Amino acid sequence: MILQSLLMQSRRLGPKDPSVKRLTGIFVVLVCLSLLVVEGWLTWRARTIQLAQSEVATANLAQAVGQHAYDTIKAADTVLVGLVERIESDTPSDIDYERTHQLLVQRVAELPQLHGIFVYGADGSWLVNSQPVLLKNQNNADREYFKFHQAHPDLGPHIGVPVRSKSTGEWILPVSRRINAPDGAFAGVVLTTIRMDYFIEFYRRFDIGKSGAILLALDNGTMLVRRPFTQKAFGRDISKLPLFRDHLPKAPVATVTFTSGQDGITRVNSYRRLKQYPLVVSAALSKDEILAKWRADAYLNGATVGLLVIAFGLSGFRLIKQIGLRIQAEAELVKARDSLEALNQTLERLAMQDGLTGLANRRQFDTSLSSEFSRAMRDASSLALIMIDVDCFKQYNDIYGHAAGDECLRAIGKVVSDSKHRPGDLAARYGGEEMAVLLPGADVDGAMRVAENIRAAIAALKLEHTGNSTGLVTVSAGVEAFAPARLRSEPIDLVIAADKALYQAKHSGRNKVCISPLNDTSTPEIVLA
Numbered sequence: 200m201i202l203q204s205l206l207m208q209s210r211r212l213g214p215k216d217p218s219v220k221r222l223t224g225i226f227v228v229l230v231c232l233s234l235l236v237v238e239g240w241l242t243w244r245a246r247t248i249q250l251a252q253s254e255v256a257t258a259n260l261a262q263a264v265g266q267h268a269y270d271t272i273k274a275a276d277t278v279l280v281g282l283v284e285r286i287e288s289d290t291p292s293d294i295d296y297e298r299t300h301q302l303l304v305q306r307v308a309e310l311p312q313l314h315g316i317f318v319y320g321a322d323g324s325w326l327v328n329s330q331p332v333l334l335k336n337q338n339n340a341d342r343e344y345f346k347f348h349q350a351h352p353d354l355g356p357h358i359g360v361p362v363r364s365k366s367t368g369e370w371i372l373p374v375s376r377r378i379n380a381p382d383g384a385f386a387g388v389v390l391t392t393i394r395m396d397y398f399i400e401f402y403r404r405f406d407i408g409k410s411g412a413i414l415l416a417l418d419n420g421t422m423l424v425r426r427p428f429t430q431k432a433f434g435r436d437i438s439k440l441p442l443f444r445d446h447l448p449k450a451p452v453a454t455v456t457f458t459s460g461q462d463g464i465t466r467v468n469s470y471r472r473l474k475q476y477p478l479v480v481s482a483a484l485s486k487d488e489i490l491a492k493w494r495a496d497a498y499l500n501g502a503t504v505g506l507l508v509i510a511f512g513l514s515g516f517r518l519i520k521q522i523g524l525r526i527q528a529e530a531e532l533v534k535a536r537d538s539l540e541a542l543n544q545t546l547e548r549l550a551m552q553d554g555l556t557g558l559a560n561r562r563q564f565d566t567s568l569s570s571e572f573s574r575a576m577r578d579a580s581s582l583a584l585i586m587i588d589v590d591c592f593k594q595y596n597d598i599y600g601h602a603a604g605d606e607c608l609r610a611i612g613k614v615v616s617d618s619k620h621r622p623g624d625l626a627a628r629y630g631g632e633e634m635a636v637l638l639p640g641a642d643v644d645g646a647m648r649v650a651e652n653i654r655a656a657i658a659a660l661k662l663e664h665t666g667n668s669t670g671l672v673t674v675s676a677g678v679e680a681f682a683p684a685r686l687r688s689e690p691i692d693l694v695i696a697a698d699k700a701l702y703q704a705k706h707s708g709r710n711k712v713c714i715s716p717l718n719d720t721s722t723p724e725i726v727l728a
Contacts, residue, residue: 220522227515231508238504242497246490250467253489254454257469260405260413260482265471267401268415271312272374272476275391276356278306278316279376282389283354286318286378296327303329314364314371314392318378319345321387330366337365339388348377348388358477360421361395361433370395370433372423395424395433402426410464410485418447418477437461442470442481456486553628555605556612564627564635571623571639572690576683582639583646583680586697587615587653589632590673590709594666607662607672608632614656618649635697643680643714650676650712658710673710677701 285299303316307329317328323340325333339345344359351357359373371392380386402413403426413426420438437443440460446453451472458465466483473480551563559567568584575582589595589611596604608628615626615634625637636653638646654674662672677700679693696715704713 220519223515223522224519227512227519231512231515234504234508234511238500242500245496246493249489249493250486253467253484254469257467257482257484258454260407261469261471261480263405264402264413264415264482265473265478265480268398268478268480269473269475271393271397272356272358272478274310275313275374275393276376278310278313278391279356279374279389282316282318283376283378286389287381287386299327300329300333303327304331312393312397314369314394315366317390317392319388319390321385326387328366339365339390342373344373344375344390345388348375349385351377352379352383353377354379356476358417360417361423364392370430372398398424399426399428402428405482407482408485408488410466410488412459412464412466412481412483414442414470414479414481414483416443416479416481418472418479423478442468443479446470447472447479459483553612556608556616556628556634558612558616558634559625559627561627561630564625564629564637567625567627567637568690568693571625571637572683572693575639576685579682580640581642581680581682582637582693583641583643583678584693584697585636585638585646585650585653586629586677586694586701587634587636587650587674588676588701588705590675590705591664591667592632595664595672598664598666610660610662611657611672611674614660615653617656618653638680641680643678646678646680647712647714650678654710654712667709669710675701675704675709676712677704677715678712679715 282303299318307313307316313329315329317339318326319339320326323338323342323345325337325339327333342359342362344357347357347359354377357375357377359375361370361372363369364371372395373390373392375388375390377385378387378389398415402424405411405413407413407426411426415423415425416437417423420436420440420443422432422435422437425432437460441457446455446457447470452470454467454469456465456467465486467486467489468481468483470479470481472478551560551566552558553560571582574580589607592604592607595607599607612626612628612634615636618624618636619626621638621640623639627635627637629635636649638649641649654676657674658669658671660672664670664672667673677697679696679700681688681693681696683693700713700715703716704711707713
């Protein structure tokens with residue numbers, strides 16, 4: 200309906216009126232762009248929401264996995280605490296091993312996660328355990344947890360690496376505590392073993408997709424169990440992978456997205472370090488799987504909106520074509536006018552720029568000096584000028600030629616140009632090898648620092664100049680700064696004073712920065728040759 204009304208209006212106004220065609224084109228473009236922008240925004244917002252929901256889901260999953268790990272270890276450790284207290288409070292001859300054996304069997308039956316409970320002597324021999332029949336001539340002194348307690352007097356719990364049970368051949372997770380003799384010497388180890396299948400069965404309950412992952416590991420980077428499940432994962436060192444290398448050192452609990460170092464899949468990963476035990480849990484969902492449904496919806500919606508935009512655009516184009524072709528000639532005229540204006544601006548800019556150094560030329564310098572002088576007079580502010588001259592430049596041209604002289608001036612011009620640090624500063628080529636830096640609002644000290652930085656930077660270029668006493672290209676600079684007074688000073692006064700300071704630098708050895716005698720109340724020059 201809107202397009203039809205525009206067409207009727209164009210016929211009423213006639214082909215010579217370009218406004219309807221222009222407005223129609225703008226309308227068509229805006230509608231098409233609006234459809235695309237709205238669809239793009241809605242699609243991106245849906246993606247953001249999807250990822251945010253997945254972060255919440257993985258965080259909750261990590262919380263559940265962490266709580267499960269804590270509860271499992273805590274139950275096993277509670278058994279150990281009571282057993283250690285019972286053993287340490289009795290002398291070895293007073294321990295009723297038969298009664299203790301019945302108690303251990305009962306505890307294992309009450310806690311489905313436990314594979315067994317064991318008590319080892321100081322030499323690693325089996326004293327009593329929860330097995331139906333105590334095996335003879337068995338010794339666990341070679342196990343990692345036994346060696347750990349032998350070497351560490353710490354009485355806290357120790358979570359070892361997964362091992363195969365000597366009694367049943369199952370994969371188990373050892374949780375152990377040290378037994379001390381009355382004199383504090385090592386007297387043995389009490390051990391509970393947790394079935395790794397207990398963790399695996401629990402992790403299987405969660406819907407994490409085909410590429411999701413759940414991890415339980417020691418905080419030193421030793422993997423205990425991982426879904427997807429593989430026995431090769433038990434005890435694997437993953438301390439160099441991104442989770443332990445890049446993220447855990449920064450925060451003990453976080454949700455981050457990164458590519459797994461184990462299978463190369465990018466996942467939204469929520470992890471947490473348990474406070475009570477040296478454990479780290481992680482729950483991760485594949486980013487591709489998270490966004491799969493969103494991606495399908497995005498393709499479908501995008502295709503639908505694309506077809507609408509194409510249909511609307513074609514209708515709009517046909518309408519615009521019907522309105523007339525007269526605007527084309529006018530557009531060409533406007534284009535020619537714009538090109539001419541751009542050319543004029545370029546010519547004007549070139550007219551104010553030195554072609555060799557790229558600095559402002561003398562014309563722009565004079566204009567800026569007059570303008571900034573008037574501004575400083577109105578604001579009662581300071582205006583500083585640095586006059587710079589290349590030392591023995593005629594000799595440089597005589598020795599190295601004018602082409603080399605031009606390159607030398609370009610290099611120096613680059614240094615002078617880089618000395619500007621404020622929008623109002625101006626670097627210009629004053630004439631020949633002489634350059635100037637205009638610093639509105641700067642005092643003598645500030646201008647001296649800028650001038651000295653320029654002098655030092657040019658000396659640091661180490662451009663060879665055998666005609667100069669230093670053997671290198673150097674510059675001399677004169678500095679002047681004052682607050683202009685109405686009817687008592689002119690812009691030329693600032694140039695004359697800075698030029699006199701430059702003259703003084705030239706005739707006192709070159710490669711120096713001098714200030715105008717009017718401002719020289721202490722040291723007449725800075726000499727850092």
